[in-house]
Amino acid sequence: MKALGFAAYSGAGKTTLLEQVIAALRARGQRVSTVKHAHHDVDIDIPGKDSWRHRQAGASEVLLVCDKRLALVREFATEQDLDVHAMLAELRSDVDWVLVEGFKHGDLPKVEIWRQPDPTSGKAAKPLRFPDDPSVVALATDDAAQLPLQPPAHVALLDLNAPEAIVDWMLAHASRFEYQAPQGGTAS
Known part of the structure; x- marks a missing residue:
C-alpha cells in the first residue's frame, strides 16, 4: 500500500480535496482507505x-x-x-492507497495545502509548513502567485483546484509513497 498525508490548517480545504482525490483514484480502479485525525x-x-x-x-x-x-x-x-503508524497498522494492507488527513506533525510523506485568506476576512495568512517539515513532498495551493515563499525544487507545486492533476502526480510518483512501517516501534 502507498500512504500519503494531507496537512493544512483548519479551513484550508483538506476534506474537500480528499473527497475529490478519493473519487478520482476510485475512478481509476484504485482501492482507497483513509485515516482522519480529529x-x-x-x-x-x-x-x-x-x-x-x-x-x-x-x-x-x-x-x-x-x-x-x-x-x-x-x-x-x-x-x-495517537501515532499515525499505529493507525495505519489498524487498516487492511491490501488497499492501493491510504490517505491520511491530519497528523501534520507525523513523518509520512505529505501534501501541504495552503490558501491565501480572503482579504475581506481580516485573517492573516497561515505560515507555510514545508520550510520546517522535511516530510512535505508537495504543496497544493489555489494561487501560487500569492505564496509568501516558493517551494524548493524537491517539493512539487500542485493546483489545489485540479484534483485530477494531483492524482496524476500521485500515480506518477507512487513508488515514493510505498509504506514501510518504522523498524523498532512507531514514530509520531
Whole structure:
C-alpha cells in the first residue's frame, strides 16, 4: 500500500480535496482507505443502542458488524497521543492507497495545502509548513502567485483546484509513497 498525508490548517480545504482525490483514484480502479485525525471527542455510537450500552457497561472494545460494514469503537483508559503508524497498522494492507488527513506533525510523506485568506476576512495568512517539515513532498495551493515563499525544487507545486492533476502526480510518483512501517516501534 502507498500512504500519503494531507496537512493544512483548519479551513484550508483538506476534506474537500480528499473527497475529490478519493473519487478520482476510485475512478481509476484504485482501492482507497483513509485515516482522519480529529482534535475533538468523536463518537460514532448512538446513545441507547446495544453497542453503546456495551461501552457504558465497561467494554473496552465494541465491534459493530452488519452485512455491509464493520466499525470498531475502542475506549482508552487515558487520553492517548495517537501515532499515525499505529493507525495505519489498524487498516487492511491490501488497499492501493491510504490517505491520511491530519497528523501534520507525523513523518509520512505529505501534501501541504495552503490558501491565501480572503482579504475581506481580516485573517492573516497561515505560515507555510514545508520550510520546517522535511516530510512535505508537495504543496497544493489555489494561487501560487500569492505564496509568501516558493517551494524548493524537491517539493512539487500542485493546483489545489485540479484534483485530477494531483492524482496524476500521485500515480506518477507512487513508488515514493510505498509504506514501510518504522523498524523498532512507531514514530509520531
